[in-house]
Amino acid sequence: MITKSFKSVAPERPDEILNGGPLMGAPKLTKVINRKMVLDSMAGVAAWMRAGRASAPHGGKSHRMAVYNREGAVTWMYPNSNTGESISAWLDLAEYLECPRYQDYAIEYGKTLIEDKKHGLYGGLAPEALGLMWYWTDIGTYSSLYAMRVPCHFIRLHALTGDTAFLEASERIGDTLVRHQLPSGLVGAGWSEKNGWAESGDRIGSRFVYVCATYATMYRLTGEARYQRAFERALEAMLKMQCEDGSFYQNYDPQTLQMSPSDSSTKCMFFAYILNGIAEAYEVFADPRLLDCARRLGDYIVKVYYCRGALPYCIGKKLLPADGPEANMSMYECSNGLLWLYRMVPDLRFLDIGLRLWVTAWYNQAEVLGNEELNGAILIGSDSTADRSNAGIPSNRKHLAADSSRAAKCVLWGMVNHVFASKRLLESDYIIQDETD
Numbered sequence: 220m221i222t223k224s225f226k227s228v229a230p231e232r233p234d235e236i237l238n239g240g241p242l243m244g245a246p247k248l249t250k251v252i253n254r255k256m257v258l259d260s261m262a263g264v265a266a267w268m269r270a271g272r273a274s275a276p277h278g279g280k281s282h283r284m285a286v287y288n289r290e291g292a293v294t295w296m297y298p299n300s301n302t303g304e305s306i307s308a309w310l311d312l313a314e315y316l317e318c319p320r321y322q323d324y325a326i327e328y329g330k331t332l333i334e335d336k337k338h339g340l341y342g343g344l345a346p347e348a349l350g351l352m353w354y355w356t357d358i359g360t361y362s363s364l365y366a367m368r369v370p371c372h373f374i375r376l377h378a379l380t381g382d383t384a385f386l387e388a389s390e391r392i393g394d395t396l397v398r399h400q401l402p403s404g405l406v407g408a409g410w411s412e413k414n415g416w417a418e419s420g421d422r423i424g425s426r427f428v429y430v431c432a433t434y435a436t437m438y439r440l441t442g443e444a445r446y447q448r449a450f451e452r453a454l455e456a457m458l459k460m461q462c463e464d465g466s467f468y469q470n471y472d473p474q475t476l477q478m479s480p481s482d483s484s485t486k487c488m489f490f491a492y493i494l495n496g497i498a499e500a501y502e503v504f505a506d507p508r509l510l511d512c513a514r515r516l517g518d519y520i521v522k523v524y525y526c527r528g529a530l531p532y533c534i535g536k537k538l539l540p541a542d543g544p545e546a547n548m549s550m551y552e553c554s555n556g557l558l559w560l561y562r563m564v565p566d567l568r569f570l571d572i573g574l575r576l577w578v579t580a581w582y583n584q585a586e587v588l589g590n591e592e593l594n595g596a597i598l599i600g601s602d603s604t605a606d607r608s609n610a611g612i613p614s615n616r617k618h619l620a621a622d623s624s625r626a627a628k629c630v631l632w633g634m635v636n637h638v639f640a641s642k643r644l645l646e647s648d649y650i651i652q653d654e655t656d
Contacts, residue, residue: 240567241525246649248574253651257641258315260581263595264634264641265312265321268305270592271295271631272324277335279327281305283355283631285596288624293592296618297355299338300631301365306372308635310379311642322379329376332369333388340366340388341410347399348410350392356615360411360418363399364426364492366392367406367433371499374440386440393437396430397449404456405473406430422479425467426492428457431509432499439503450504457493458512465515467493469533469542484535484542487523487550490516491636494556501563510563517560520553521568530576541612544605544619551580551597552633555640558647570649577644580637596629597637 240246271281274295283300285293306325313321336342338353341361352365370389377385396406399416405427407419431453438446459476460467469486470479497513500506524530532548557573585596601619612619618628644650 241571246567246571246574248571248578249649250651252574252578252644254645254653256581257644257650260584261312261638261641262316263584263586264308264597264638265316265318265595266591267595267597267629267634268308268312268631270594274298274592277331277338279324279329279331281328281631284618284628285592286618286628287593287596287598287626289626291587291590291593295592297357299353299357300355301332301339301352302631302635303332303352303365303369303372304635304639305631307375308638310375311638315642315645326376326380329373329385333384340369340392343412345410345412345415347416348395350388350395351410354409356613358615359413360409362409363396363406364408364424364429367396367427367430370433370440371436374436389437389440393433393441393446396433397437397445400430400449400452401473403474403476404452404454405476407473419473421472422470422481423473424470424489425460425486426489427473428453428460428467429492429496431457432496435500435503447504450500454500454506454508458508461512461515465517465519466490467516469535469539482535482539483537484533484539486533486542487520487530488532488552490520491550491552491556494553494560495636495639498556498559513556513560514564514566517557517564517566517569520557521572524572524575529579530572541616541619544601544612546605547602548599549579550599550633551576551583552636554580555636555643558640558643562643573640574649577637577640580633580640596627597633598627598629599633600627601625 268281275281275298277298281300282295283297285295287293306329309321309325313319332339341348341351348361350366351361351363354360354362370392373385373389400406405423407416408423409418410416411418431450434446434450434453456476460471466485468478469484470482472479493516494513497509501509529549530553531546532550533542533546538546554573554576557569561569561573580597583598585593585598587594
């Protein structure tokens with residue numbers, strides 16, 4: 220096992236960059252967002268994550284989602300959320316809020332994922348599934364997507380603690396993902412004790428291209444050539460899947476990489492996974508194809524935003540039934556990826572929309588000190604007019620069930636991405652850095 224740390228080989232910016240900007244001129248929010256706003260918002264996220272952690276029955280874990288009624292009462296859902304990004308979110312909150320106990324939360328959660336061999340990272344008798352992550356719907360499946368996003372955060376924990384268990388767990392994840400890479404370059408979506416890798420089915424979400432990042436990170440960790448080869452195949456798959464306009468369909472056939480016939484939608488929420496994965500991979504392999512893919516996707520995002528004044532959850536002519544109630548939600552998770560992209564490709568449109576999405580989260584963030592389970596939550600809603608009687612909505616998506624008393628919800632994965640975007644703002648030169656009101 221190689222434990223040597225590798226420095227990024229990526230340049231701060233490529234030699235060839237695109238200069239552009241919004242028609243209305245320089246992004247106005249650079250004159251609005253200040254350091255105190257960002258730190259206060261991060262403190263709100265920390266408060267909500269503490270509440271989610273306290274509500275969960277398993278040590279160190281958190282519920283995936285809080286659903287609120289009009290009076291602010293909460294129903295916590297999905298206790299096995301298994302969001303690996305929570306680790307780095309806690310570490311970043313510990314640093315910027317100067318709260319060492321958040322480091323302890325990150326370490327505890329990481330250890331729980333390893334030690335809970337059923338509802339964390341699989342550690343059972345089937346070698347073909349070692350390291351896969353229990354899927355949050357609690358129906359007995361393990362997800363490659365949730366596993367592939369873990370190693371980079373475990374590497375941070377190893378750097379902090381020196382505990383090699385985090386590297387060993389990362390190697391189990393990497394080994395499983397590289398051994399089960401499909402000829403197309405992707406990895407099957409999931410595994411179960413009942414169906415094995417056939418659990419993956421005949422479609423896979425575009426966000427599974429994140430495996431590019433995992434192979435790159437595992438190459439940096441181990442130096443093994445098989446991960447570099449796997450990265451190349453996965454990158455070729457991602458480039459093949461990208462549409463001419465820069466977007467990605469929601470679902471693809473994992474063998475042919477053609478659009479899945481089940482729907483023709485584009486899930487904008489998946490773009491955040493794709494941008495995050497490209498950023499992680501680019502730290503290892505400064506491949507210009509990665510940056511061009513991100514630039515084209517960023518160009519599509521800003522066009523959608525300038526048209527709609529928001530980035531919707533899901534768009535397209537044919538939506539899956541389960542996406543109907545959430546299709547019009549205004550998403551903010553891409554802020555982190557767009558702010559990274561602006562640093563690489565300084566097109567002011569990327570900065571403009573990155574800041575707008577951050578502010579969308581900020582002004583939807585609850586400030587209710589008297590309600591610990593609501594305070595700090597970034598609130599998003601579901602469409603109350605959407606048809607929820609369709610049998611196509613899975614029964615394990617409890618948050619989509621029709622309930623006229625529900626007002627909003629808060630989702631852990633969005634919260635951790637808000638932390639990462641906030642960190643980028645604090646480290647940037649395009650917000651007001653003095654802590655003024």
